[in-house]
Amino acid sequence: MFITFIVGTAGSGKSLLTASFSDWLKIGKQKVITLNLDPGAVVLPYSPDLDIRDHITVDEIMEKYGLGPNGALVVAADLIADEAERLGKEIEEVKPDFVIVDTPGQMELFAFRASGPYIVDELTKEQKALIYLYDSVFSVDPLNYVSNLFLSAALYNRFFVPQAYVLSKCDLLPPKELNRVVDWSANPKALEMAIEEKLIGTRRLLSRDMMHVIYRLGLKFLLTPVSAKTNEGFINLNAILERIFAGGEKFTY
Ligand SMILES: Nc1nc2c(ncn2[C@@H]2O[C@H](COP(=O)(O)OP(=O)(O)OP(=O)(O)O)[C@@H](O)[C@H]2O)c(=O)[nH]1
Ligand SMILES: [Mg+2]
Numbered sequence: 001m002f003i004t005f006i007v008g009t010a011g012s013g014k015s016l017l018t019a020s021f022s023d024w025l026k027i028g029k030q031k032v033i034t035l036n037l038d039p040g041a042v043v044l045p046y047s048p049d050l051d052i053r054d055h056i057t058v059d060e061i062m063e064k065y066g067l068g069p070n071g072a073l074v075v076a077a078d079l080i081a082d083e084a085e086r087l088g089k090e091i092e093e094v095k096p097d098f099v100i101v102d103t104p105g106q107m108e109l110f111a112f113r114a115s116g117p118y119i120v121d122e123l124t125k126e127q128k129a130l131i132y133l134y135d136s137v138f139s140v141d142p143l144n145y146v147s148n149l150f151l152s153a154a155l156y157n158r159f160f161v162p163q164a165y166v167l168s169k170c171d172l173l174p175p176k177e178l179n180r181v182v183d184w185s186a187n188p189k190a191l192e193m194a195i196e197e198k199l200i201g202t203r204r205l206l207s208r209d210m211m212h213v214i215y216r217l218g219l220k221f222l223l224t225p226v227s228a229k230t231n232e233g234f235i236n237l238n239a240i241l242e243r244i245f246a247g248g249e250k251f252t253y
Helices: 014-027 058-065 069-094 107-111 115-122 142-158 175-186 188-198 201-216 234-247
Strands: 002-008 032-036 098-102 127-135 163-168 223-225
Touching (some): 014 127, 069 115, 107 142, 127 142, 127 234, 142 201, 175 223, 188 201
Parallel strands (some): 002 127, 032 098, 127 163
């Protein structure tokens, strides 16, 4: 059994990718299930096979603790950890080949509080991978791109699991712009040139220095363009996951 967590900043396309990539994988006859870990999700573009909202909902927490929606989301993120064992058992009962996990909208609640890494560790002892989404429309700006680079590096240090990097919503960018962002991910010099060309002042300095720090760490974040609307890139994404799971890779792609 393999388990893949989809993470990314708010609105980066986690839920729609969970929906369409799981549907796509099912065509290959694998027993694929989805797990929603977002207690704050109101509507999802798929019917999760397993759902944290069966145990925790933000509305209930708001009522019980007298909190507003943001405070309740923080509490909910912490409570998720208590559900790891139960969800793990639910997964085992279903005996899937592949589990796709949709994570909370606010990535920082999942990634930077203790509960996210805990649940990734404890949910199952089977092989895991993480897919980090770079929203393509957001990432065409070099400053935003570098911010995403930084977040992926931070995440890599939080979750010691192999990661795949996806340029999400690739159908929304013209091919030329899309290729430029992919090129930045493969070629630091190209990114540096874009920073010099497009940014000025402190934005330029900040982006350049942040990018150098990341590359000094020896981390690579090669992006695979994917669209959850057109299924473009699913073959490549699947190949990357297969390589991670077959090779037990410890490194980033
Ligand atoms: N064109 C296009 N739109 C997309 C794609 N993926 C997601 N979207 C749209 O982007 C918006 C956000 O997508 P979601 O899948 O809800 O993103 P999310 O990361 O789960 O969002 P939160 O959980 O709220 O943080 C929705 O309007 C989606 O329809 C894509 O591949 N192409
Ligand atoms: Mg979502």
